[in-house]
Amino acid sequence: MDEVYAAQGAEIQYSRASFRAFAILIDTAIAWVLGLIIFAVIDLLLGGLIEESLGFLVPFYSLVFGIEILHLTLLLGRYGQSVGMFLVKFGDPSGHSIKVVKEADSSPISYGDAFVRTILLFVDAVPYLIPFLLGAVLIWTSDKKQRLGDRIAHTIVVLA
Numbered sequence: 359m360d361e362v363y364a365a366q367g368a369e370i371q372y373s374r375a376s377f378r379a380f381a382i383l384i385d386t387a388i389a390w391v392l393g394l395i396i397f398a399v400i401d402l403l404l405g406g407l408i409e410e411s412l413g414f415l416v417p418f419y420s421l422v423f424g425i426e427i428l429h430l431t432l433l434l435g436r437y438g439q440s441v442g443m444f445l446v447k448f449g450d451p452s453g454h455s456i457k458v459v460k461e462a463d464s465s466p467i468s469y470g471d472a473f474v475r476t477i478l479l480f481v482d483a484v485p486y487l488i489p490f491l492l493g494a495v496l497i498w499t500s501d502k503k504q505r506l507g508d509r510i511a512h513t514i515v516v517l518a
Contacts, residue, residue, distance in 0.1 A: 370464065372503035373456040373515040375494050377446045381456060382479070382490070384442030389429055393422035423480075430476040434458055435469030439518065457518035461502065464516070471511040478507030 397418050433440045438457045447455040458467050458475065467475075482493030482505045493505040502514050 370502075370514070371454075371517040373517060375497045375503070377450065377456050378497065378505075378515060379490065379494070380449060381440060381442030381446050384445055385430060385440045386426065388441055389422050389426040392425050392429075393418065396425075397421055427473075427476050430479070431469060431472045434467060434472035434475065438466050443515075454517040456515050458508075458513050458515050461504075461508075461512045461514050464514075467511070467513050471513055474511040475507035475513060478505075478510060482506050 401414075430440055438459060439455060443456045443458075445455070447453050458472070459465060460467055460471070479493070482496070483490050484492045496505045496509075497503050500509075502508075504514060508514060
């Protein structure tokens with residue numbers, strides 16, 4: 359039986375954009391650190407060939423992009439929250455973390471929903487000069503505080 363995170367009929371407490379921004383900052387930092395470690399190991403195994411090349415940025419960014427997609431899709435699909443979403447609770451005086459649930463019934467999301475949200479996160483990051491401005495505007499103008507990925511995947515981000 360699917361677990362429900364918000365009681366039916368009860369007022370849903372949507373996550374603030376600032377919590378979500380903090381969470382994505384943490385998750386992005388995790389992807390970068392993992393990417394740096396993996397990239398350094400691969401470069402070491404190849405005897406420094408990658409680092410000597412000016413074209414190392416494309417494989418590095420591709421690796422970080424892949425880690426971010428895998429990290430968010432697996433954690434959101436399994437637990438409904440990423441590491442960053444869990445750690446938000448330490449910055450909230452009330453101690454709430456945030457969680458992604460289905461819009462219709464507040465039940466857990468699927469791996470497919472998580473993948474759609476994650477891929478569209480990179481669209482929400484447009485314009486890249488002011489990262490995630492589009493996502494923030496969509497959250498601020500939505501009654502359910504949904505960015506593009508949430509709207510298409512039919513999910514919401516709530517206080518857990």
